[in-house]
Amino acid sequence: MPKYNSLSKDLQQRILEDRKKHKENPYAFRDENIIRRDMEHDKANLWRPAFVRDVEKILHIPYYNRYFDKTQVFSLYKNDDISRRGLHIQLVSRIARNIGRVLNLNLDLIEAIALGHDLGHTPFGHAGEDFLSKLYFEHTGRYFNHNVHSVRVLDKIIKRNMSLQVLDGILCHNGELEQKEYRPMSLDNFDDFDKKAEACYIDKTNIGHLVPSTLEGCVVRVSDIIAYLGKDRQDAERIKMLKGTEVFSDEGIGSSNAEIINNLSVSIMEHSYGKEYLQMDEVAYNALKLGKVENNEIIYGTDKVRSDYSEKIEPMMKEIYEKLLYDLEKKDSSSIIYRHHINYVNSNNFYTAKDFKYEETKPNDIVVDYIASMTDDYFIDLHEYLFPNSKYKVQYKGYFEHK
Missing domain, CATH: 1.10.3210.10 (Hypothetical protein af1432)
Known part of the structure; x- marks a missing residue:
């Protein structure tokens, strides 16, 4: 009761x-x-x-x-x-x-x-x-x-x-x-x-x-x-x-x-x-x-x-981290981290911090900012986009799957 x-x-x-x-x-x-x-x-x-x-x-x-x-x-x-x-x-x-x-x-x-x-x-x-x-x-x-x-x-x-x-x-x-x-x-x-x-x-x-x-x-x-x-x-x-x-x-x-x-x-x-x-x-x-x-x-x-996290998500995050860091250090403005993150941050500071240049932030901090901002689905889609042949794949449990 x-x-x-x-x-x-x-x-x-x-x-x-x-x-x-x-x-x-x-x-x-x-x-x-x-x-x-x-x-x-x-x-x-x-x-x-x-x-x-x-x-x-x-x-x-x-x-x-x-x-x-x-x-x-x-x-x-x-x-x-x-x-x-x-x-x-x-x-x-x-x-x-x-x-x-x-x-x-x-x-x-x-x-x-x-x-x-x-x-x-x-x-x-x-x-x-x-x-x-x-x-x-x-x-x-x-x-x-x-x-x-x-x-x-x-x-x-x-x-x-x-x-x-x-x-x-x-x-x-x-x-x-x-x-x-x-x-x-x-x-x-x-x-x-x-x-x-x-x-x-x-x-x-x-x-x-x-x-x-x-x-x-x-x-x-x-x-x-x-x-x-x-x-x-x-x-x-x-x-x-x-x-x-x-x-x-x-x-x-x-x-x-x-x-x-x-x-x-x-x-x-x-x-x-x-x-x-x-x-x-x-x-x-x-x-x-x-x-x-x-x-x-x-x-x-x-x-x-915990199993899916340690076996799949952790190595996927490492692959994404290293790839994004590499692109930043090369200053590859065509990279996803520029187009989807740095430009996004700058555009959202246009009125409140006009002189702020986010791209001058330390590369590791930018990578961390970007990964932390991701939703689950975005993270998975980004990994598939960057690494289409990766051995790490996740599978969602669907609405109609029962044990």
Whole structure:
């Protein structure tokens, strides 16, 4: 029998009384404190407030469209009922705004961070991220991480004068690290932010030390975990990956997607209202940790999920990487990377960064930017175009194939 927890009656009454008095949350980030690299542009007005501008910048960035054909967990399935990254970011946004509304936080800031947090994700999910990081490190001694690259997309590739608060929330969204408490760490300038981002390229362990500077960023960070924990189980069931022998524990938050979203959200709201940090109770925290371990053992770490990635996608990515790098170093303007990527980036910066010459970027960075921007289908089509005789071929599982 599904169980859906509720906020305590005392807290519900307190929230209603606070709303009647129009009581503000002193720990919410205020629009007037927004920081941009260029403070003379993108000034708020009545119809486009501060962080609404960032939301709309993200929605209209050309790479936003590509969310919808990027793997969340399961690749190479023709199945419209399993999640792509485009749905994931919407779920994160919805969950985070629900929590933020109860806590009386800045909902526009939350939405902007949530919608932008995975813009830098590669095709083929975290497997693709690992393969690209490996190639990048072999060539440069630097690491690729999708959260850092999401910042690069919005701040370096398609320049949109995004706010420090949104970029920081995106950088620090790491949904692979769960915590019982999320306490913001102050950040008030781009110099410190740039150092924090650069440190992640040099030492991959620095990812684990990132902390959002706002409560809103903390809400998105924990909502990222809430959004995928149960949904990935739901997707695994829909592709008939689970045979009925695998059992997910119910340790206080339920085992279904709906229960997990509700019960974790309620725990955070109950234990965070009026505080300068986020917190969940011990039961919810332990259940969250256990749920992630079980997902890894039953879903993410299985041969069914990993085999096609390591046997086919990884060598295909290496072939593409080396070919594109070779073309760049030769300055072959007829190459795909010029025609489909460099020219594309320059054309999308024409009004916002007219003097920006993307082709002067380091070749390995351009190659990484291009591969990370690809959707799954684009990657496969590009590989076939560049290497028609390659021994590496992938085959999608069709709608009408059954086991």
